[in-house]
Structures are given as C-alpha cells and as structure tokens.
Amino acid sequence: MSHGQQDKLKQQLWTGDYYNEGVTHDHDGFFDKLKEECGVFGVFGHPEAAHLSYYGLHALQHRGQESGGICTSDEEEFNYHRGMGLVKEVFTNERLQELKGSNAIAHVRYSTSGESKLANAQPLVFKYREGDLAVATNGNLHNAMDIRKRLERLGSIFQTSSDTEVVAHLIARSPYDQLEDAVREALREVKGAYAFLFMTRGKLIAARDPNGLRPFVMGKLGDAILFASESCAFDAVGAEYIRDVQPGELLVLDQNGMREERFASKQRQSVCAMEYIYFARPDSDVDGINIHSSRKRMGKVLAAEAFVDADVVTGVPDSSISAAIGFAEQTGIPYELGLIKNRYTGRTFIQPSQELREQGVKMKLSAVRKVVEGKRVVMIDDSIVRGTTSLRIVNLLREAGAKEVHVRISSPPFMNPCFYGIDTPSRNELIAAQKSVEEIRQAINADSIHFLSKEGLLEAIGSDSTDKNSGMCLACFDNDYPTMADTSEGKSSEGLVESTK
Numbered sequence: 001m002s003h004g005q006q007d008k009l010k011q012q013l014w015t016g017d018y019y020n021e022g023v024t025h026d027h028d029g030f031f032d033k034l035k036e037e038c039g040v041f042g043v044f045g046h047p048e049a050a051h052l053s054y055y056g057l058h059a060l061q062h063r064g065q066e067s068g069g070i071c072t073s074d075e076e077e078f079n080y081h082r083g084m085g086l087v088k089e090v091f092t093n094e095r096l097q098e099l100k101g102s103n104a105i106a107h108v109r110y111s112t113s114g115e116s117k118l119a120n121a122q123p124l125v126f127k128y129r130e131g132d133l134a135v136a137t138n139g140n141l142h143n144a145m146d147i148r149k150r151l152e153r154l155g156s157i158f159q160t161s162s163d164t165e166v167v168a169h170l171i172a173r174s175p176y177d178q179l180e181d182a183v184r185e186a187l188r189e190v191k192g193a194y195a196f197l198f199m200t201r202g203k204l205i206a207a208r209d210p211n212g213l214r215p216f217v218m219g220k221l222g223d224a225i226l227f228a229s230e231s232c233a234f235d236a237v238g239a240e241y242i243r244d245v246q247p248g249e250l251l252v253l254d255q256n257g258m259r260e261e262r263f264a265s266k267q268r269q270s271v272c273a274m275e276y277i278y279f280a281r282p283d284s285d286v287d288g289i290n291i292h293s294s295r296k297r298m299g300k301v302l303a304a305e306a307f308v309d310a311d312v313v314t315g316v317p318d319s320s321i322s323a324a325i326g327f328a329e330q331t332g333i334p335y336e337l338g339l340i341k342n343r344y345t346g347r348t349f350i351q352p353s354q355e356l357r358e359q360g361v362k363m364k365l366s367a368v369r370k371v372v373e374g375k376r377v378v379m380i381d382d383s384i385v386r387g388t389t390s391l392r393i394v395n396l397l398r399e400a401g402a403k404e405v406h407v408r409i410s411s412p413p414f415m416n417p418c419f420y421g422i423d424t425p426s427r428n429e430l431i432a433a434q435k436s437v438e439e440i441r442q443a444i445n446a447d448s449i450h451f452l453s454k455e456g457l458l459e460a461i462g463s464d465s466t467d468k469n470s471g472m473c474l475a476c477f478d479n480d481y482p483t484m485a486d487t488s489e490g491k492s493s494e495g496l497v498e499s500t501k
C-alpha cells in the first residue's frame, strides 16, 4: 500500500471511545464532555518498576489518551520511552523489558489544544548539571507563561510548550545542588494545580499543590512506595493505599528512605469537586472518599431536592450510573438500563459517513426501546457543558418512545472555565453561563430539569474539611478560584491564564 493510500485509510479510521480506553475522546462530537488532562504514576524500589507503571497507567487511561510514557532509573541507568496513543499501543513487552531500573515515573496525557505533539509527551527528560532529570505532572500552572517569558529573556531555550518544562528550567537554574532544595524553590514560584513527580538517578520526589486541587495518592507494594493520580491504579497492581499526598507536601525518596517535608504552608484546601462528580473512576478514593459512594449520595440528594413522579430512572453511562442508582434508591422508582454505551468500537472501527449517520447509524449510545417506550423517564447526567450532548440523549430517549424525559444533573450549573488542569470551553460556549435554567430545559427538549445545589453537592461528597466549601474547589460553579484567595475577595478568573500543556 502506498503512503497516500495509507494516509487515506487512516483518515477513514476512527479512534474508539470506550471505558478505560478512550472514554473521554470526542471524535465525532457526540460526547460533549470536559476533558481531564493527565494522570501520573510513580514507583520507588521495585525490580518490576516499568511493568508496574504500565499497568498503573492503564488503570489511569481515562485521564488521558493522547500519549503515554514511562521513565525508569536506578543508581546507574536512566531509560525512557514515550509515544502517541493508548498505553497498550505505546508499549510492547520488549519495550518494557528495555526499561530497566527499580524506580519509575510514568504519565498519560490528554492535550488541551492544537496538535498533539510527541515533544510534549511526558515524562519530560532533561540533562542538567547534576545529571538526568525526569518530570511528570498532572495539572496546570497559571503563571507558567510569565515565568517562561522571564526565563527566555534570561537565555533559556524551551523545547516544548509544556508547563512542566518551565519547572525543569527553574530547577536547572537553582543555586542548590540537592534536587529537593531546587524543587522546593521552583514550586514556591509557580501557581496552580498539580501533582508532580521528579526523578533523578536514585531519587524520586512527589509534590502536590498547596490547595490540593489535583488528586495524588501514595501506596505501597512490599517495600516499594508508589504514587498515583488515583487509587484505582494501586488496585490494578495489587498495591495498598497508604494515604493522600497532603497539599503543599514534598516527599523525598532515596537510599536513606522517605522524608516527609513541606514546600508551602497550609492554604485553603480545595480538592477539585469535578473529580467526585465526573472525572475519577468510581473505584477510586479521593482524599479518603469513595467516588461511587459520593456519586450515589449526589443522586439521593438530587431526588430529595427535585423529586418527580416517573416510571424509570436511567443514568447516562458511565459516570452517571452511580448517581442514577442513588436517585432510584431514594425515590423507589426502579433503576433501569435505559441507555447503553457501545464499548467495543475500538481504534480501527470505520466511522460512518454523514449520510449513514443521518440514516440513524448510532455507534456510541443507544436507548433501550423496551425499557423506555411509553414511560416517564428520569435521566440522570453528571453535568451539562454546551448542552449539545444532553439534547441528543433526550432526543434518543424520545425516539425510543419515552413519554416524558425529566433531566436531573448531579452538579450545579457549570458556568466558569477551569484554569486548574481541566480542558473546558470558554465561558460563552458554556450553556449555563448563557441561559437560565428554564432556557436550558427548552434547549435540551426536556420536560423538566434540575441541577444539584452547591449545598447538596457538598453534603453528598461529605468531606469533613472545615475549610471554605468543605475543602472543595467549586470555581466552575461559583467563580471562586481558590488560588486567587490571597489576592482578592470577590474573586474572578481575571488574572488566571490558561497555559498550553
């Protein structure tokens, strides 16, 4: 086959969209969902560090599907491999065998904008005066652009458009010889949300942002210490969860063991509420709270706030099923699988032409006619972004014969962009920022609609933090950006800058 033919074939192929292997991709625009940006995984002191990272990354695949990478090291060697695509496509067994060393940091990435570039795939690996340095992060630094411009004026040459490289340059320029001192100084300069892993030969450092915006957990497997964006990655490798990395904490692991230090004093704790609502896997615990259980409680509170008499409750798969079960339990209305997601389309599935789509070829989601026909249906979803997905799903249910469709959303109206590592449209594309609740109901063709209140959401998550908003970031709902807390009351997103990862 010629290159031209191959290119043509590639254009006809479609990257699949199924749970844990690309669920958040939006290749045909059906799922209008927010995109998590990255997942990190780290291992210190295990002879199979590369293989553990592979399985850990696979469990974190829902956090990023554009690229994956693993860097391994011990006292002598430093090896890495990164590639575009899903973890199972980037790595072969042979490739993993080459990644020798008992320490590893690993990464899955979703790119926020523009073309995905291999140069931006992580872990990023640098040579600096103390030797090799690898860095992987989940999150976003909103002052990265300013620091980057300053460093460029001082002569730094950047290879990527990633925030992560900004931190690497700060470390390289530090007067300190010890990595932990240089990291501590660099992190005091940056602002934003992050879970960072740094690795040199024989040393691994983990750090979480001072507000705890992005999740980050520590576990153990035998004598090895592990880190991950979500605890589901520990279950995947048989590791035991120890605790969450604390906001502002710096954990240093080397031949002397683990040192627990801080690089920042305690700030207002602000864990991303969207992790509980939508991003994290139901089997993960974030800050000690199980995701499935908190979503179920959201469904219960939603039912208490906006009961509607109906025949069946259904959830939009996969992230809304837990809340739908909660709603059904609270109301006594039976939970049914009214919507089915096709998980088996895969990466080589041929995308139907526009004509076939118009004729009703549906690949990603189907309504179950026998369940919804002639019924009053409560449809639970976790969020409404632009409103296009909700309209399609309500119409799917109506086409399958639903008599009434009552939409219940397990989060407050999503009105503000995120600057903390979640890819969101601008405010003028967010339907809740542009329309009233009644106008949204009309736009998505629902018989009734209700968004979970902010108070209801916090009650459902059930954090015992005494910080504002029970220790949650709710900025996309209430415009209160926690990293602006020290600069202004009556905060706004002004001054926060989205940077390219």
Ligand code: SF4
Pocket: 213, 271, 272, 273, 274, 275, 417, 418, 419, 420, 421, 422, 473, 474, 475, 476, 477
């Ligand atoms: S603004 Fe929203 S999506 Fe972003 S960190 Fe806060 S809660 Fe999460």
